[in-house]
Amino acid sequence: MANPKGLIGIIPMGTVPKHALEVISDRIFDLLGIPAHILNRVENPSYAFDRKRGQYDAAQIMTAAESMTWHDCPKTIWVLNVDLYIPIFTHVFGEARDGGSCALVSLYRLDSDAEGSPVSxxxxxxxxxxxxxxxxxxxxxxPHCTDYRCIMHFSTNLDVLDEIPMAFCHYCTAYLEEGVRRAGLR
Amino acid sequence: MDEKLRIMVVDDEKIVRESLYHWFRKAGHVVDMAASGFEALDKLDKTPFDVLFVDIKMPGMNGLELLAKTKEEYPDASVVIITAYGSIESAVQAMKAGASDYLLKPFKPDQMALVLEKVAIQRRQEDRYRYVKGLLDEVTRFDNIIGQAPVMQEIFDLIPEVAQSDSTVLITGETGTGKELVAKAIHAKSLRANGPFIAINCGAMQETLLESELFGHQKGAFTGAEQARKGFLEVVSGGTLFLDEIGEISPKMQIDLLRVIQEKKIIRIGEREPIDVDFRLISSTCRELDKAVQEGRFREDFFYRINVISLHVPPLRERKEDIPLLVQHFLNKYSQETTKQVNRVTDEAISFLKRYDWPGNVRELENAIERAVVLSKGRTLHLEDFSFLKPQKTRSAPPRTLREIQKDYIHEILIQESWNVTQAAKVLGINRVTLHKMIKRYNLQKPSDSN
Known part of the structure; x- marks a missing residue:
């Protein structure tokens, strides 16, 4: 994938390890061929905190994120270190809308295994x-992919996520190419 | 996700609706939303859905009510109930009422994935069931004739047997019962199947035209005969000639046809040389020809010639158990023809159609379904869609005289008013003296008087 016309913005929200942002940026470039720039940090989304659940409402954060525009970055990834939820689910690792402009990625539940022990x-x-x-x-x-060796496969839990290689399958690569072209990034 | 499902999310809370909507979209499904049970039913009436995710707590119509309605009117749609923790009882209730599964919110994403997988498996099983059922439905069809009633099964058994011989067949039955379909089936199963099947409605033609159509004519045989023309008795050579409404033909035509059947030869109008013909004759009538024979209105020798084998197709009112099957058949036919996705008839409408007497038989039923499908605004035909069918008079009741009707009505009112003559006269709109006279004239008696 070459000749990118646009960028993907990576926005840290609250306190997020810099290394994580760099890894995400590198992998985006490796797999999509699109440069991903780390942008300035924004405040922790305290407005989205739900006291009852002790979690952050992903839909509210998404609405706030969608209201902001970033020059040269038609698509942005917001990385947080808080526990995200959407009303129907107990938690989500990330959230994005089909064809939307921003996605959320939470590191909160990614740092331990099923027994709660920290991972490397x-x-x-x-x-x-x-x-x-x-x-x-x-x-x-x-959309989600049936191939469990593809990143677009829906991970029901972290064990499944760990099994998935860092790659899109043949079909999803083609879909992705088409989507990137339609979004005007290539 | 293995297969694309058509999903409807039904929840009064916008945030929940939208969360699920986006989640299902990302999973590659076709998704729609409804904010209430009423909106969901409205959408179901227009578009088919594979599965509904329904919140149990909604104002107006709650999830359980929507589940019951869906299962009653759209049993093909699966329903997954979404309920809050602490309302396990209603979840159990939902499962008993036919829900495919339930989810206690908030649930883990993998629980949702499992439920979707389960629904997809259920749907695959249902598809297989429908396929097998389709094969079984074929068993209840014979060529294009549909019926599982024992009387129809007898006809299905007879058709192949009758087809093996070359004898004449007389098919009797009321108008619209499908006599021509039976004739076509006999032809299709016979050794003449590769030959033509020609149907002529004798009742729709004048005698001279019928004669010309059947026997053909020489050029100039009569005014307007500008070309020589072969008749159907010649054209049908090697095949089957079906003469519909044979009871309508004139005595002269009966003699002419009798000769053809006996000699297997015809003479074109205006010619002298006979031509050999080879066909099988199947006739039909909605009249009682044996009575016409007794009354001298139909030739006895001709009757016996055309009636070597007789088959009776029963009227629809004598095989009402076939109505749902026929309704579904015509529904499929006209849904395809009109490209309207009408694929259901409510139970209430089916009971009405079963109660209706169908004087025009299967043809009338077919027309009724066609009309209802064409005018329908949704996917389901309701009782109101058949309001054009007029209420039936009791067929078995013999005609009554005005005197009898008057006597019965007065008697009914007297019983209704406990034989209070003044009161009954008021209801009847006549004076008391007149009513007394009528009671005497009709010899009406109070129950105690007769004792």
């Missing part, structure tokens, strides 16, 4: 990049 830095970074790439896929209108 390497594993955490790989998970963050996979979630980000999966959500970017949705921003370019790529």
């Amino acid at each position: 830095e390497e594993k955490l970074m790989a998970r963050a990049a996979k979630v980000a790439l999966h959500e970017i896929g949705h921003l370019f209108s790529v």
Whole structure:
């Protein structure tokens, strides 16, 4: 994938490890061929905190994010370190709307395994990049994929996410190309 | 996701509706939303859905009510109930009422994935069931004749047997019962199947025209005969000639046809040389020809010639169990023809159609379904869609005289008013003295008087 006409913006929200942002940026360029720039940090979204659930409402954050525009970055990835939810689900690792302009990626639940023990830095970074790439896929209108070796496969839990290689399948790559072209990034 | 499902999310909370909407869209499904049970039913009436995700708590019509309505009117749609923690009882209630599954919110994303997988499996099983059912439905069809009633099964059994011989067949039955379809089926199963099947409605033609059509004519045989023309008795060679409404033909035509059947030869109008013909004759009538024979209105020798084998097609009112099957058949036919997705008839409408007497038989039913489909605004035909069918008079009741009707009516009013003559006279709109006279004239008696 070459000759990009636009960029993908990576926006840290609240306190997020810089290394995670760099890994996400690198993997986006590796797989999509589109430069992903790390933009200035924005405040932690305290407005979206739900006291009852002790979590952050992803829909509210998304609405706030969608109201902001970033020059040269028609698609933005907002990386947070808070526990996200949408009303129907207990939690989400990330959130993006089909063909939307922004995606959220939460590192909050990615740093431990099913038993609650911390995972290696390497594993955490790989998970963050996979979630980000999966959500970017949705921003370019790529739906979930049946192939469990594809990043667009729906991960029901972290074990499934770990099994997925850092790659889009043949078909999703084609969908992605089409989506990127339609979005005017190539 | 293996297969694309048509999903409707029904929830009064916009945020929940939209969350699910986006989630399903990302999973590659076709998604629609409804903010109430009423809106959901309205959408279901217009478009088919595979699965509905329904919130149990909604104002107006709650999720359980919507579930019941959906299962009653659109049983093909699966319903997944979404309920809050602490309302397990209603979840159980929903499962008993036919929900495919339930989700206690908030749920983990993997629970939703499992439910979707389960629904997809259920749908695959249902598709297989429908396929097998389709094969079974074929068993209840014979060529284009539809019926599972024992009387129809007898006809289906007879058709292949009758087809094997070359004898004449007389098919009796009321108008619209499908006599021509039976004739076509006999032809299709016979050794003449590769030959032509020609149907002529004898009742629709004048005698001279019928004669010319059947026997053909020489050029100049009569005014207007500008070209020599072969008649159907010649054209049908090697095939089957179906003479519909044979009871309508003139005595002269009966003699002419009798000769053709006996000699297997015809003479074109205006010619002298006979021509050999080879066809099988199947006739039909809605009249009682044996009575016409007794009364001397139909030739006995001709009657026996055309009636070597007789088949009776029963009227629709004598095989009402076939009505749902026929309705579905015509519904499929006209849904395809009109490209309107009308694929259901409510139970209420079916009971009405089963109660209706169908004087015009299957043809009338077919016309009724066609009309209802063409005018329908939704996917389902309701009782109101058949309001053009006039209420039936009791067929079995013999005609009554005005005197009998008057006597019965006065008697009915007297019973209704407990034989209070003054009161009954008021209801009847006559004076008391007149009513007394009528009671005497009709010899009406109070129950105690007769004792």
